[in-house]
Amino acid sequence: MTSRTTRKSRHTALGAVSLAAVAALGLAACSSNKPAASTSNTSTAASSSSSASSAPSSPSSGSPAAGGELNGGKDVTLTWWHNANTDPGKSAFQKVADDFHAAHPNVTIKVSPIQNEDIKTKIQVALQGTPPDIFQQWGGGALATQVQSGKIADISQYTQSWIGDLGKGVAGWQVDGKQYGVPYDYHVVGFWYRTDLFQKAGISAPPATMDDLFADITKLKAAGITPIAVGGKDKWPDAFYYENFVLKECPKATVTSSLDAKKLDDPCFVKAGDDLKKLLDAKPFQNGFLGTPAQQGAGSSAGLVANGKAAMELQGDWEMAVMPSLATDKDFASKMGFFPFPSVAGGQGEPGAALGGGDGFSCSTKAPDACAAFLQYLTSADIESQLVKATAVTIPSNGKATDAITDPTLKKVLAYLQGVSYNQLYFDQYLPTNVGNAVNDAVANFFAGQGSSADIAAAAGKAASQ
Amino acid sequence: MSVASRVGSRQGRSLPGAAPSTTARGRAGNAEARSRTRQRLELLLLLTPAVLLFVGFVLVPIVVAVYYSFYKWNGFGPLNDLVGFANYRRALSDTVFQHAILHNVIIAVLSLVIQLPLSIGLALLLNRNLRGRGFLRLVVFAPYVLSEAVTAVMWLMLLQPDGFVDHLFKAVGLGSLVTTWLASTHVVLYTLFVVITWKYIGFGIVLLLAGLQGIPGELREAAALDGATPWQATRMVTIPLLGPTIRIWIFLSMIGSLQLFDMVWIMTLGGPAGASTTMATYLIDKGFQSYEFGYGSAVAVILFIICFVFALLYQRFALRRDTAGALTRSVR
Numbered sequence: 001m002t003s004r005t006t007r008k009s010r011h012t013a014l015g016a017v018s019l020a021a022v023a024a025l026g027l028a029a030c031s032s033n034k035p036a037a038s039t040s041n042t043s044t045a046a047s048s049s050s051s052a053s054s055a056p057s058s059p060s061s062g063s064p065a066a067g068g069e070l071n072g073g074k075d076v077t078l079t080w081w082h083n084a085n086t087d088p089g090k091s092a093f094q095k096v097a098d099d100f101h102a103a104h105p106n107v108t109i110k111v112s113p114i115q116n117e118d119i120k121t122k123i124q125v126a127l128q129g130t131p132p133d134i135f136q137q138w139g140g141g142a143l144a145t146q147v148q149s150g151k152i153a154d155i156s157q158y159t160q161s162w163i164g165d166l167g168k169g170v171a172g173w174q175v176d177g178k179q180y181g182v183p184y185d186y187h188v189v190g191f192w193y194r195t196d197l198f199q200k201a202g203i204s205a206p207p208a209t210m211d212d213l214f215a216d217i218t219k220l221k222a223a224g225i226t227p228i229a230v231g232g233k234d235k236w237p238d239a240f241y242y243e244n245f246v247l248k249e250c251p252k253a254t255v256t257s258s259l260d261a262k263k264l265d266d267p268c269f270v271k272a273g274d275d276l277k278k279l280l281d282a283k284p285f286q287n288g289f290l291g292t293p294a295q296q297g298a299g300s301s302a303g304l305v306a307n308g309k310a311a312m313e314l315q316g317d318w319e320m321a322v323m324p325s326l327a328t329d330k331d332f333a334s335k336m337g338f339f340p341f342p343s344v345a346g347g348q349g350e351p352g353a354a355l356g357g358g359d360g361f362s363c364s365t366k367a368p369d370a371c372a373a374f375l376q377y378l379t380s381a382d383i384e385s386q387l388v389k390a391t392a393v394t395i396p397s398n399g400k401a402t403d404a405i406t407d408p409t410l411k412k413v414l415a416y417l418q419g420v421s422y423n424q425l426y427f428d429q430y431l432p433t434n435v436g437n438a439v440n441d442a443v444a445n446f447f448a449g450q451g452s453s454a455d456i457a458a459a460a461g462k463a464a465s466q
Numbered sequence: 467m468s469v470a471s472r473v474g475s476r477q478g479r480s481l482p483g484a485a486p487s488t489t490a491r492g493r494a495g496n497a498e499a500r501s502r503t504r505q506r507l508e509l510l511l512l513l514t515p516a517v518l519l520f521v522g523f524v525l526v527p528i529v530v531a532v533y534y535s536f537y538k539w540n541g542f543g544p545l546n547d548l549v550g551f552a553n554y555r556r557a558l559s560d561t562v563f564q565h566a567i568l569h570n571v572i573i574a575v576l577s578l579v580i581q582l583p584l585s586i587g588l589a590l591l592l593n594r595n596l597r598g599r600g601f602l603r604l605v606v607f608a609p610y611v612l613s614e615a616v617t618a619v620m621w622l623m624l625l626q627p628d629g630f631v632d633h634l635f636k637a638v639g640l641g642s643l644v645t646t647w648l649a650s651t652h653v654v655l656y657t658l659f660v661v662i663t664w665k666y667i668g669f670g671i672v673l674l675l676a677g678l679q680g681i682p683g684e685l686r687e688a689a690a691l692d693g694a695t696p697w698q699a700t701r702m703v704t705i706p707l708l709g710p711t712i713r714i715w716i717f718l719s720m721i722g723s724l725q726l727f728d729m730v731w732i733m734t735l736g737g738p739a740g741a742s743t744t745m746a747t748y749l750i751d752k753g754f755q756s757y758e759f760g761y762g763s764a765v766a767v768i769l770f771i772i773c774f775v776f777a778l779l780y781q782r783f784a785l786r787r788d789t790a791g792a793l794t795r796s797v798r
Contacts, residue, residue: 292649449651
């Protein structure tokens with residue numbers, strides 16, 4: 001008996017040591033898979049591109065090119081990772097994939113919907129091995145980093161004839177002037193609010209200035225309503241506040257040059273931090289906001305607003321697509337309103353500057369022509385109108401599809417986006433990933449009462465130099 | 467990997483240990499040689515798969531991680547920015563990582579001070595003849611069967627502001643103690659410890675119950691005949707005889723505390739403001755989330771060294787007498 005227990009225990013002990021080793025090596029194991037196959041893939045892509053070069057010349061109305069010529073007519077299965085893991089997006093995207101396959105029987109699209117926070121990690125890991133063939137892409141500095149893997153196809157030659165339909169925003173999916181992805185919708189960040197709760201608190205019009213906002217916070221609190229919900233656990237919703245204050249305090253030229261230099265230390269950035277401090281001191285957020293996720297579950301910030309437990313939330317237009325699955329009140333949408341980030345007195349920021357971005361997809365090097373044809377189909381006016389009607393997409397990238405927006409609130413959001421002087425890409429997406437995350441971390445710490453405005457301003461430069 | 471070689475050599479030694487006994491019976495010399503060849507073949511056959519797996523999935527990745535850790539590398543593109551020990555210096559001077567180590571140590575110490583006495587107490591209780599013992603054992607063990615992710619999501623819901631736990635506290639008149647369990651930088655780590663305890667206490671109890679089965683009832687009987695009270699018999703006889711099991715539990719618990727990840731990642735992402743960051747969440751945050759694979763590898767190597775050194779020291783000073791005594795007895 002004794003000997004058996006002890007021998008077993010020795011094995012367990014050894015097992016535990018190797019567990020420690022495995023933990024240490026999770027990283028290495030995943031990263032050791034070097035892109036050996038990418039060169040051969042690229043050459044196939046190049047050879048097949050000539051035969052398929054007629055595909056982009058199909059009419060830009062979006063009707064897919066006749067079947068059989070994509071990927072040189074050979075059968076190919078493309079895996080598609082997107083973040084619409086709940087309906088209506090999930091079924092709408094599935095339908096797009098099925099319809100495309102019907103038009104191009106040799107191209108099969110295998111769809112994998114993945115939750116938004118998860119997909120970011122999964123893509124980064126996949127890019128070190130075999131990436132999916134079509135995958136979620138938010139553009140900017142993160143795209144530039146990913147392009148270094150050599151596993152994202154330059155699809156400029158397939159997109160040039162029709163990419164113009166998608167407006168100026170496509171530049172966010174370019175690196176060195178080459179198209180490495182295609183946006184299917186554009187985003188803009190602003191305050192979503194509950195018209196019913198504003199009414200209850202006796203607020204007649206949404207706030208236009210920070211002073212108005214502070215007054216409304218006081219009124220809402222007096223009425224026993226949580227003024228603002230924020231998903232502090234995920235950090236990026238915190239950063240939205242800081243970034244909006246930066247856009248109010250800093251002129252466009254300073255914002256751009258600072259972001260490009262990865263040094264956010266101009267005095268106006270410190271002022272933005274001070275503005276944020278004033279807002280935090282007003283304690284407008286829900287109880288326990290530091291642990292609240294942005295989109296997961298009814299207790300998330302989106303869920304709180306959708307269920308009338310908080311009056312406002314600073315989020316993108318996508319919130320109207322996130323909320324339906326979290327709301328118990330199926331009529332919540334009629335109670336939602338939208339207003340731009342309030343102005344800051346004395347701010348030097350360009351009037352009409354907005355924070356935003358978009359969702360898009362990149363292609364792997366496996367069958368870039370088929371992938372690009374799929375993205376052309378997806379972003380065509382017809383399909384985007386369909387997606388908008390299915391509420392899978394809020395603001396389509398294709399200008400011709402914006403007519404499909406019927407919801408009066410979303411029409412307001414659209415009008416706001418069309419009227420902005422410039423739509424600054426979210427900082428964490430614009431900056432290289434490690435720098436962007438460092439800024440988010442610093443802002444999240446600030447929300448938790450740690451650090452100063454100067455610390456946030458210093459975070460980017462520090463991360464960039466490491 | 468010295469642990470591997472020690473196990474290998476010990477098995478190697480124990481097998482030939484049987485050989486002299488066959489010769490002692492006076493078999494012919496060439497038969498002895500043949501049996502030795504056969505033994506070598508057997509060894510080769512039995513050990514090769516394990517050694518290959520161990521080398522391929524443990525040793526090689528360790529070496530590769532160490533290699534990456536000397537580079538500044540974002541995971542893509544060529545490894546060409548050799549920075550020496552800069553990644554290690556950065557990790558050890560980063561207050562977030564220092565706090566992460568501290569958090570791991572706090573969890574480890576709390577496990578020792580709270581989980582261990584609790585496990586022993588409950589195991590002793592469940593070892594007695596009480597009604598519904600089987601059911602109680604099942605109840606205590608059930609959380610261990612759940613996956614970490616399921617446990618984390620479940621507790622995440624229970625611990626939501628104004629959630630089940632808050633209502634429970636209010637219902638029993640402890641409403642004043644209600645706090646934001648996962649959103650307070652002062653409380654979050656201890657909240658996580660409670661969830662970890664809830665999940666893993668069953669495992670400790672089952673381990674200790676197995677140990678208790680191995681203690682002959684006669685010993686307690688003899689102690690009772692000599693006038694020992696039940697408490698004295700437990701303290702002087704049962705607990706010392708549980709020693710080997712307790713030492714193993716401590717070992718597993720310490721390694722588990724040092725590698726704590728899943729539960730923390732799902733419930734808090736290491737936040738708020740890094741108040742629940744562990745070495746493993748820090749590693750994932752930097753390595754995968756921020757594309758700093760060189761730096762992440764350095765953190766991984768530090769985590770590995772801490773676990774490995776602990777394991778070796780613990781083997782050497784705590785587990786050795788258990789294993790040494792038992793093995794020499796079985797060999798002879």
